Amino acid sequence: MPESTPPPDFAGLSLSDIAAFAADNRLPPVEKWNPAHCGDSFMRIASDGTWFHEGSPIGRLAMVRLFSTILRREPDGGYVLVTPAEKLSIAVDDAPFVAVEMKVEGEGRARRIAFRLNTGDLVVADAAHPLRIVERDDGPHPYVTVRSGLDALIARPVYYEMVNLALDEGADPPGLWSEGSFFALDAQ
Structure with missing residues (x-):
């Protein structure tokens, strides 16, 4: 899993700093992972960007950041959280x-x-x-x-x-x- 580091202070960054940070943001190769579908994550991303698990909001930004790094869109338009070992559906109301x-x-x-x-x-x-x-x-x-x-x-x-x-x-x-x-x- 990638490490979940706190985001930089957006207001204090120049656009060059932002571009470098965005380019250096290493993500796991989720597009290369193709395990069998294992089920539902019981998670949902609301249209306001709030992440929920079993109906309760996930309050820890570090957890949301970590989950967001393993999020992938499937060819059928659905969304999954994927690791090398499992693939779980996640509901997305609008955009993740x-x-x-x-x-x-x-x-x-x-x-x-x-x-x-x-x-x-x-x-x-x-x-x-x-x-x-x-x-x-x-x-x-x-x-x-x-x-x-x-x-x-x-x-x-x-x-x-x-x-x-x-x-x-x-x-x-x-x-x-x-x-x-x-x-x-x-x-x-």
């Missing part, structure tokens, strides 16, 4: 992560945008970690890709920060650049 804070450096094409997730993980928006908006009956749902098949729902206040940045720049369609990629903020 929530982007709760954003940091921006630069402007226009030279901009870099980083997000801190509810697990403390850091993600820099780029071609491999795109931003996208999904329109639903209850309005837009913004996401950033965290890693293979796993997304973070961008918290509403953070989304409003993104929209304000895009509107201030006046791009048509409204959108943002990060790490050389343009991300339209209209629904797909």
